Amino acid sequence: MDELDTPVLDNHLHLDPEHGQGMDAVRDFERLGGTHLLVVNKPSWHLGPVPSEQGDFRRAFEATLDAVADANEILPGKAWPVLGVHPGLISHLLDEGYSPEEARDLMQSGLDLAAEYVDDGHALALKTGRPHYEVSDAVWDASNAVLKHGLELGAEHDCAVQLHTEGTDDLTEVAEWAEARGLPAENVVKHYAGGELAGPTPSVMSEKERLLTAAEAGEPFLMETDFVDDPDRPGAVLGPKTVPRRVRWLLAEGHDDAVATAHVETPKDVYGIDTEATLDRDE
Template sequence: MSEFDQPVLDDHLHLDAENQGLDAVRDFARAGGTHLLVVNKPSWHLGVEPDTGADFRPVFEETARLVEAAREILDGEAWPVLGVHPGLVSRLVEERGFSPGEARDLMCAGIDAAAAVASEGRAVALKSGRPHYDVSSAVWEASNAVIRHACERAADVGVSLQLHTESTDDLTAVGEWASAAGLAPEAVVKHYASGRLSGCTPSVMCDKEYLQDAVGSGERFLMETDFIDDADRPGAVMGPKTVPRRVRWLLESGHEDAVRRAHVETPAAVYGIDTEATLDG
C-alpha cells in the first residue's frame, strides 16, 4: 500500500524497454506512486516510419505490453494512452516529402488504428495534438484537422483524448470542436499544461508554481511528469519520482482537497477510472 494511503497518479509518462522501462515504474512505486497513464512514445523513437495506419500498431502493442508489466509492480493500476505524436507531421513533410494533406491523412489513419485498440477496452484515451513550434499555415491546418478527427474517434469509441499543443492557457476552440464531435470538453486533456486552462482539462507539469496555480483555481486538474525514458536525456522531462514527491509537498502544505481532486475526482470525471477501487488495500 502506498505511504499516502490514497492514489497517486502520474497522468502522462512514457516507458521504453530499451531504457529505464520497468525500473522507472519501480522508482515511481517506491516513491509512493500507485497509478500510471502510459503514453506511447513517438513512433520514430521505436524505429517505425509509417506508410499506413496499420504501421502504427506495433508501437501501440509495445505500450500495452509495458503497461501489463507495470501493473504487476504497482499497488494500483496502469492504463495505455495511444495515438500519434503531432511532431510526426514535420517529419513527414520536411523529411519524407509528404504534402500537408498526405501527412494529415496518414496521421488520421494512425488515430484510427489507436481507436481500434481502444475499442477493445485496451486504452482509456487517444493521443493527438498540434506542433508546439512554428509551422506553415498548411501544416497548422492539417494538424487541426487531425485533432478534430481524434475528437470524433474518441467520441465514437467512448474514451478521452490527450493533446500535445503549443503553450497556452486557452483551448476553448478545441473544447468546442470536441463538443461538436460528441466528446465532452472535460474529457480532452492538455498534456504539459501550466496551472490554469480554459476549454479543456489541464494535466499540470509538476512545477511547484504551476501546481500552486492549479490548487488555487479550484478547478479540475491532473499531475504529470512527461518522463520520456530516453537514455540520452536521463530524468527528462521530469523523473518518475516527481509526482509522489509533489503530492507529499502538497499534503504537507495542507492541500488534501486538491490532492484528492487531482488523483481521485478528476481521473474519474475525465477517464471514468476509479483510482480508489483499483488501489490495493
C-alpha cells in the same frame, strides 16, 4: 518513507523497457508512493522507421501494451495505455516527401488504429494534438484536421482524448470543436499544462509553481511528469519519482483537497477510472 494515504496517478509518462529505464522507472515511482499510471506510447519514429502505412503504428502501440502489462505486476494500483499519434510526426513525414494532406491522412489512419484498441478495451484513451512549434499555414491546417479527427474518435468511442499542443492557457476553441463533435470538453486533456487552462482539463506539469496555481484555482486538474524514458535525454522533462514527491509536498502544504481532485475525482470524471477501488496496497 511514510505510506501515502491516497492514490497517486501520473497522468502522462512514457515507458521504454527496450531502450530506457522501463520497469526500473515504475519501481522508483512505486517506492515513493505512486500507485497509478497512464502510459502514453512513445512517438512512432522513436521505435522504428517513420510510418508509411497504418500498420506501422502498431509497433509503438503493442510496445505500450506490453509495458503496461509489466507495470501492472509492480503497481499497487493499475496502469492504463493511452494510444495515438504524436503531432510532431507531421514534420518527419514532410521530411520524407509527404505533402501536408498526405501526412494528415496517414496520421488520421494511425488514430483510427488506436481507436480500435480503445474499442476492444485494450486502451483507455486517445492521444493527438498539433505542433507546439512554428509551422506553415498548410501544416497547421492539416494538423488541426488530425486533432479534430481525434476528437471525433473520442466522441465515437466514448473515451477521453489527451492533447499535445502549443503552450497556452486558453484552448477554448479546441473545447468548442470537441463539444461540436459530441465529446465533452472535460474529457479533453491538455498534457504539459500550466496551473490554469480555459477549455479542456489541464494535466499539470508537476512543478511546484504550476501545482500551487492549480491547487489555489480549485478547478479539476491532473498531475503528470511527461517522463520520456530516453537514455539519450536523461534529464529531459521530469523523473518518475516527481508526482509522488509533489503529492507529499502538497499534503504538507495543506492542499488535501487538491490532491483528492487530481488523483481521485478528476480521473473518475475524465476517464471513468476509480483510483481508490483499483488500489490494493496489500498485494
